[in-house]
Amino acid sequence: MPLTNKQLRYYDSEVLRLPGEKRTEYHAQVDILVANLNKRLKERTDIKITRVVKAGSFAKYTILRRTVEDPVDVDVMFYINGRSVDQETFESLSELIYDALISIYPTKEVEDFEIQRKAATVIFRRSGLSVDVVPVIEDTSKPGYGITTQRTVRGFRRARRAR
Numbered sequence: 001m002p003l004t005n006k007q008l009r010y011y012d013s014e015v016l017r018l019p020g021e022k023r024t025e026y027h028a029q030v031d032i033l034v035a036n037l038n039k040r041l042k043e044r045t046d047i048k049i050t051r052v053v054k055a056g057s058f059a060k061y062t063i064l065r066r067t068v069e070d071p072v073d074v075d076v077m078f079y080i081n082g083r084s085v086d087q088e089t090f091e092s093l094s095e096l097i098y099d100a101l102i103s104i105y106p107t108k109e110v111e112d113f114e115i116q117r118k119a120a121t122v123i124f125r126r127s128g129l130s131v132d133v134v135p136v137i138e139d140t141s142k143p144g145y146g147i148t149t150q151r152t153v154r155g156f157r158r159a160r161r162a163r
Contacts, residue, residue: 047083
């Protein structure tokens with residue numbers, strides 16, 4: 001039985017996509033995390049953060065609802081200046097971010113923090129939000145661009161300019 005456009009729009013807006021009020025709540029929660037993390041990194045490290053960008057489906061307002069298995073996943077890119085592009089640098093940046101996240105949220109369980117291949121992650125179980133903080137080393141030869149640890153055939157992948 002084929003679906004009508006009306007049925008598809010209903011399914012998209014009422015079943016798949018995150019409702020507007022939840023999206024507003026999550027943006028506020030991410031803004032608080034970003035402000036606190038930015039402040040903590042400036043206080044405790046020599047990292048120079050040039051900008052912070054909400055990325056992916058969260059930034060494009062196409063993010064999907066939380067499910068039983070999957071939290072709402074948000075990517076936040078921290079553009080960092082004055083660091084070299086090598087694996088050791090990315091690992092140390094992820095560790096610095098991970099440690100800063102733990103210090104910001106001292107009452108959270110250890111299981112709510114994780115260092116992944118390209119990011120440090122914090123999970124907010126009550127709200128169902130999972131935030132990946134991705135260090136991006138700013139490319140000084142191309143303003144607005146940076147380099148992440150996500151591998152491609154030619155080496156490091158360039159992060160695209162945020163709009």
